[in-house]
Amino acid sequence: MPSPELSAFIQLVLRWFHIFAGVIWIGHLYFFNFVNVPFQGVLDKELKPKVNPALLLRALWWFRWGAMWTFLIGWFLFAITYLMGGNLWDTDGGFSRRGMWMLVGGALGSLMWFNVWFVIWPAQKQILGGLLGVNPPAPPDVPKKALLFSRINLWLSAPMFVGMIAASHADLWTMMPSYLHGVFMLLALGAIHGMLKLAPRKGTGL
Numbered sequence: 001m002p003s004p005e006l007s008a009f010i011q012l013v014l015r016w017f018h019i020f021a022g023v024i025w026i027g028h029l030y031f032f033n034f035v036n037v038p039f040q041g042v043l044d045k046e047l048k049p050k051v052n053p054a055l056l057l058r059a060l061w062w063f064r065w066g067a068m069w070t071f072l073i074g075w076f077l078f079a080i081t082y083l084m085g086g087n088l089w090d091t092d093g094g095f096s097r098r099g100m101w102m103l104v105g106g107a108l109g110s111l112m113w114f115n116v117w118f119v120i121w122p123a124q125k126q127i128l129g130g131l132l133g134v135n136p137p138a139p140p141d142v143p144k145k146a147l148l149f150s151r152i153n154l155w156l157s158a159p160m161f162v163g164m165i166a167a168s169h170a171d172l173w174t175m176m177p178s179y180l181h182g183v184f185m186l187l188a189l190g191a192i193h194g195m196l197k198l199a200p201r202k203g204t205g206l
Helices: 004-042 048-083 097-132 141-168 170-175 178-198
Strands: none
Touching: 004 048, 004 141, 004 178, 048 097, 097 141, 097 170, 141 178
């Protein structure tokens, strides 16, 4: 068993890289939904084979590997902190409040990771391969599926963040009545809804 000092150092390094990879992943998720989707709507069809592969292949590399490292490091940290560290259970043998919230956040993050690697990335490979002439052009349902699951991940990101934040601030959640938990969730989802509505109209002028 490592010393407490070494264990603390390992956890610090893992937490930092978990957050770093998560920022890369979710940052690209927001870029795709708030910036790229409106941009694709006004981009001339003739320009897409020139612009999209160069831009999106690079962005999708960071997007999917950010998701992978966030997923792997996150569950490794969960095993160290909650399973081996004993923080998953309370004194009565049930789920601790912190452990429960972290499981909620981790489960939603895992679903988002699955969507990235097994739905969004395969669809985008087919789309970009068609633009590069590697494979036949993607049928119309493929871009729709990629957009749908990207939107699903966007909406899941709000409750996922709530789960992660709540785990670190469990005392604040216990101080609030239950209805304020719902208000907080509505504010988080409302922020995403507002950004989606503003995205096509903002940033198009000086």
